[in-house]
Amino acid sequence: MNAKVEKRDHTASIPDIAADNRPASRRTTTRVQRARRYALLFVLPAFLFLVLLNAFPLGQVVWDSFHYRNMVNAAQQGWAGLSNFVGVLHSEIIGKTLWNTVLWTVLSVAGEYIAGIVSAMALNQPVRGRAFFRGIIIVPWVVPIVVAGMMWTWMLTPEYGVINIWLVKLGIIDKPYYWLGEMNTALLAITFVNIWRSFPFYTISLLAGLQSVSREVVEAAAIDGAGVMTRFRKIVMPQLKTVSLTLIFMHIIWTAINFDFIWIMTEGGPFHASETLPITIYRYAMKEFDMGAASSLSTLMLGFMIVVFSLFYFSAMKKRQET
Amino acid sequence: MGGNKKLSLLLAGVLAVSVLAGCGSGGGKAAPNDGGSAGGTQSASQGSGSSQEQVILQYWNADDPSLQESKDAEKLIKEFESSHPNIKIEMQYISYEMLHDKLVTAINAGDAPDVSWGLPEWVGEFAAIDSLLDLTPYFDKWSDKDKIYPNVIDALKVNDKLVGMPNYLGIRALEYHEDMLKKAGISAPPKTWDELIAMGPKIKEAAGVDAFGITGTGVRVPQELIVYLAQNDLEIAEKMDDGKYKNTWNDDPEQLKRAAEVFQFYKDLADKGVIGSKTWGYQELDTNLALGQYAMSVNGAWQEQRAKENPDGMKDVKIAPIPYKLKPATYMEVVPYFIYKQTKHPEEAWEFLSFMMDKPYQDLIHPTNSARNDVVSDSQWGKDFMALSPTGVVFPPISLGGVTQAMIDSLARLYLKKDSPEDVAKWLSGAINDSLKKSGDLSSK
Numbered sequence: 001m002n003a004k005v006e007k008r009d010h011t012a013s014i015p016d017i018a019a020d021n022r023p024a025s026r027r028t029t030t031r032v033q034r035a036r037r038y039a040l041l042f043v044l045p046a047f048l049f050l051v052l053l054n055a056f057p058l059g060q061v062v063w064d065s066f067h068y069r070n071m072v073n074a075a076q077q078g079w080a081g082l083s084n085f086v087g088v089l090h091s092e093i094i095g096k097t098l099w100n101t102v103l104w105t106v107l108s109v110a111g112e113y114i115a116g117i118v119s120a121m122a123l124n125q126p127v128r129g130r131a132f133f134r135g136i137i138i139v140p141w142v143v144p145i146v147v148a149g150m151m152w153t154w155m156l157t158p159e160y161g162v163i164n165i166w167l168v169k170l171g172i173i174d175k176p177y178y179w180l181g182e183m184n185t186a187l188l189a190i191t192f193v194n195i196w197r198s199f200p201f202y203t204i205s206l207l208a209g210l211q212s213v214s215r216e217v218v219e220a221a222a223i224d225g226a227g228v229m230t231r232f233r234k235i236v237m238p239q240l241k242t243v244s245l246t247l248i249f250m251h252i253i254w255t256a257i258n259f260d261f262i263w264i265m266t267e268g269g270p271f272h273a274s275e276t277l278p279i280t281i282y283r284y285a286m287k288e289f290d291m292g293a294a295s296s297l298s299t300l301m302l303g304f305m306i307v308v309f310s311l312f313y314f315s316a317m318k319k320r321q322e323t
Numbered sequence: 324m325g326g327n328k329k330l331s332l333l334l335a336g337v338l339a340v341s342v343l344a345g346c347g348s349g350g351g352k353a354a355p356n357d358g359g360s361a362g363g364t365q366s367a368s369q370g371s372g373s374s375q376e377q378v379i380l381q382y383w384n385a386d387d388p389s390l391q392e393s394k395d396a397e398k399l400i401k402e403f404e405s406s407h408p409n410i411k412i413e414m415q416y417i418s419y420e421m422l423h424d425k426l427v428t429a430i431n432a433g434d435a436p437d438v439s440w441g442l443p444e445w446v447g448e449f450a451a452i453d454s455l456l457d458l459t460p461y462f463d464k465w466s467d468k469d470k471i472y473p474n475v476i477d478a479l480k481v482n483d484k485l486v487g488m489p490n491y492l493g494i495r496a497l498e499y500h501e502d503m504l505k506k507a508g509i510s511a512p513p514k515t516w517d518e519l520i521a522m523g524p525k526i527k528e529a530a531g532v533d534a535f536g537i538t539g540t541g542v543r544v545p546q547e548l549i550v551y552l553a554q555n556d557l558e559i560a561e562k563m564d565d566g567k568y569k570n571t572w573n574d575d576p577e578q579l580k581r582a583a584e585v586f587q588f589y590k591d592l593a594d595k596g597v598i599g600s601k602t603w604g605y606q607e608l609d610t611n612l613a614l615g616q617y618a619m620s621v622n623g624a625w626q627e628q629r630a631k632e633n634p635d636g637m638k639d640v641k642i643a644p645i646p647y648k649l650k651p652a653t654y655m656e657v658v659p660y661f662i663y664k665q666t667k668h669p670e671e672a673w674e675f676l677s678f679m680m681d682k683p684y685q686d687l688i689h690p691t692n693s694a695r696n697d698v699v700s701d702s703q704w705g706k707d708f709m710a711l712s713p714t715g716v717v718f719p720p721i722s723l724g725g726v727t728q729a730m731i732d733s734l735a736r737l738y739l740k741k742d743s744p745e746d747v748a749k750w751l752s753g754a755i756n757d758s759l760k761k762s763g764d765l766s767s768k
Contacts, residue, residue: 070761070762070763071427071431071451071452072448072451072452072722072762072763073451073722073761073762073763074763075763076761076763157607158600159600159607159611159614159616160614178600178602181539181540181600181601181602181603182602182739183739267540267541269540269731269735270539270540270602270735270739271732271735271736271739271740272732273739283728286423286424286427286724287724287725287728288724288725288758288761288762289427289448289452289722289724289762290761
């Protein structure tokens with residue numbers, strides 16, 4: 001049997017070999033095509049998810065932003081051009097809400113990062129009960145936002161809030177203060193609560209990063225005379241750069257679009273003092289039923305985010321290529 | 324291997340179909356007999372062997388499920404289901420804070436419940452969305468229609484169509500701690516704004532608490548402000564000849580002067596030490612009256628619940644008309660039930676609604692705040708509040724979202740931005756008309 005096969009192989013003419021190869025080549029192509037087809041099929045559910053849950057609603061928002069869409073005013077329908085954009089940009093409170101959004105985002109992310117890195121450094125030290133503290137620090141982050149918001153609202157109440165009682169007893173303030181009811185403190189109070197709730201996420205992420213920093217390198221630097229701050233700046237921080245940037249950019253997005261904390265604690269008040277863009281969008285949509293205005297402000301926000309992150313991404317890519 | 328591929332293909336196909344099915348609207352909309360969605364039906368024959376179709380009514384209730392009245396209502400609804408085997412009630416508790424947005428979303432998705440609770444502020448906007456069933460023909464045929472206060476029914480009419488039925492009444496009155504007033508040598512509650520302001524320092528000195536409480540933020544601000552405006556003979560939006568609405572203060576110096584007087588009254592309350600906080604929400608207001616943190620406030624009969632929870636703190640609380648300037652007025656909150664146009668079972672929905680409006684149900688669930696004239700409690704939380712209903716004012720049936728926000732902002736302008744009462748009155752008049760323009764309710768007259 002083997003000899004017969006061998007003989008046939010050795011005596012095969014060139015055209016015969018070519019003839020034998022043709023079906024093999026066809027088989028290979030078909031297999032690749034089939035694999036591609038299967039790949040497409042398996043990607044299909046994810047693609048459908050993406051189209052139905054992301055692309056379609058986003059496209060609809062952009063489309064609506066160029067149309068009059070008022071749910072309670074049937075006369076106000078149709079193509080609007082840039083009217084909705086002009087309307088929201090000329091509204092009395094847009095400057096205030098833009099500033100609030102920037103302030104809320106920058107202060108929150110900065111505060112969360114500082115609290116996160118300080119606590120991560122502390123929890124990275126070989127102290128007694130470290131495992132317990134590492135476990136307990138995550139508690140604020142697992143508290144649902146609505147519970148945290150209501151709890152802090154009660155704690156900050158002037159009449160019976162425990163924060164005011166403590167501050168008065170410690171002599172820091174003379175009489176209870178309505179932190180959430182005064183224009184100059186409402187946003188800052190919510191920002192503080194947001195930092196309190198979100199910093200544990202930074203802590204655990206940065207702690208994971210800190211554990212990959214080589215102890216030997218740090219000790220060698222110390223022997224060479226590098227002080228604590230130098231070791232932190234020159235050795236620790238460079239190794240936390242990737243995780244820090246990821247955390248910061250994720251939280252810039254999450255914080256800028258956050259709605260629930262502010263709504264639960266002040267509904268954007270008093271007198272728009274804590275109103276950010278998502279609250280304004282909500283008001284346009286669900287209080288004034290002006291979906292066109294809500295969509296145009298959403299589109300502006302979306303466009304701004306895309307531009308900022310694209311600029312960052314391309315400049316980072318350029319730097320990487322240069323190095 | 325071939326078997327694995329087939330299985331993978333099958334799974335991918337099932338997943339894709341599931342995604343499409345999940346993203347689609349309830350099949351019950353297309354096929355009313357499959358019992359899939361709001362107002363859907365299902366064949367009772369599947370379970371009981373009867374050939375009669377069972378109607379499922381979606382009912383969204385904003386009551387607090389922990390209250391005794393909710394438990395009593397659930398019991399009565401079970402009895403209703405027993406006596407109406409063709410109707411099944413699927414009830415969901417959704418707080419007022421959530422209910423508005425959930426209803427707006429559901430209406431727009433074509434998935435509204437059959438029956439729901441609502442707030443009077445939503446009547447105009449839901450009618451403008453054209454989502455409410457016209458109940459006029461059902462009400463006209465209803466045997467108990469004469470038992471409902473006529474002004475209550477008027478409050479639920481839009482363009483002469485009845486778009487809701489009164490669930491309960493939230494009439495406002497002055498609630499005061501009698502002992503605190505007595506301590507200050509005051510024998511009777513204030514009848515006018517001037518009397519109230521004059522009492523402020525006396526009560527503060529004698530009882531050590533603020534004389535009066537107001538809300539400075541949230542949904543109750545417009546409900547309080549509309550009362551003081553009405554007491555000075557003003558409306559937030561007047562119905563004009565073309566059937567649309569307009570705020571006319573800026574067109575009439577006399578009205579503008581009276582509007583400024585209302586904001587001057589608010590300013591005096593703060594400047595003369597009659598009130599403590601200017602930025603309370605309604606929770607703080609209600610809680611602090613029950614805790615005796617201040618002597619008086621404009622409040623509702625729901626404080627009876629606090630009196631039960633805190634009998635010592637509330638035992639001296641009495642009811643009186645709200646102090647006024649030109650004429651007595653109070654806010655008559657007519658809390659409605661709605662039936663939605665999207666319902667496939669209007670007859671059954673009305674059957675259920677009229678059951679909740681019947682005397683036995685109202686006697687048990689709303690003994691002190693029913694809209695029926697044959698259900699009046701002898702307690703102060705019943706008769707004293709009901710006695711004020713002839714002076715009750717309501718919001719006009721317009722889309723109120725922007726208007727009420729402007730009313731809230733007007734107080735913030737006065738107290739936080741320190742604008743003058745005249746400027747606030749002018750600004751509010753313009754802001755109300757801007758909002759009316761947006762919603763298409765503004766008169767061209």
